[in-house]
Amino acid sequence: MNESTKPQKKAVLFCTCSGICPSMTQIDFWALAERVRVELGDQIEFMALHPRLCEEDGERMMRQVLSDKIQFITPACAEKKQEKLLRDGFTKAGVPMDREHWIPVSMAKETTETVFNRIKLALAGQPQPTSPPAPPPPKPEGQS
Numbered sequence: 609m610n611e612s613t614k615p616q617k618k619a620v621l622f623c624t625c626s627g628i629c630p631s632m633t634q635i636d637f638w639a640l641a642e643r644v645r646v647e648l649g650d651q652i653e654f655m656a657l658h659p660r661l662c663e664e665d666g667e668r669m670m671r672q673v674l675s676d677k678i679q680f681i682t683p684a685c686a687e688k689k690q691e692k693l694l695r696d697g698f699t700k701a702g703v704p705m706d707r708e709h710w711i712p713v714s715m716a717k718e719t720t721e722t723v724f725n726r727i728k729l730a731l732a733g734q735p736q737p738t739s740p741p742a743p744p745p746p747k748p749e750g751q752s
C-alpha cells in the first residue's frame with residue numbers, strides 16, 4: 609500500500625469483554641466512551657462498542673463496519689490476545705490486519721485515564737507505551 613492509498617480516516621472499536629473481565633475492573637467504559645467522543649471525536653469517523661468482538665456476533669458486526677479505507681483502533685484485551693481473537697473478524701471483513709488498518713490498544717490492567725491516553729496516542733500515530741514489568745514475586749519467609 610502506498611501513501612496515496614493509506615487509510616486517513618480512523619475509527620475506535622471498543623470491546624468491553626462483557627464488562628466483567630477481572631483485568632478491566634478499573635475502567636468505566638461509559639465515561640471512557642464519552643470522553644473519547646467529547647475530546648477526540650473530531651479525529652474519528654465513528655466509534656462503536658461491543659461486549660464480545662471475538663464471538664460470532666462480534667465478528668458479524670466487524671464484517672459490517674470494518675473497511676479498508678479506515679484505520680481501526682481497538683481498545684480491548686492485551687495486544688497479542690487481540691491479534692489471535694480478532695483475526696477472524698478482520699478476515700471475514702476482507703480487511704488486512706496490518707498497521708495501516710489496525711492499532712490495538714490494551715485495556716488489560718489499565719485505568720480509564722491510561723486507556724484514554726493510549727487511544728489519544730494511537731490517534732496521533734504515536735507508539736503505545738509498554739506496560740511496566742510486573743514486580744518480582746515475594747521471597748519465601750526466612751530469606752532476605
Ligand code: SF4
Nearest residue numbers: 623625660662684685
Ligand atoms: S476480544 Fe478480547 S476483550 Fe473482547 S471479548 Fe474477546 S477476550 Fe474479551
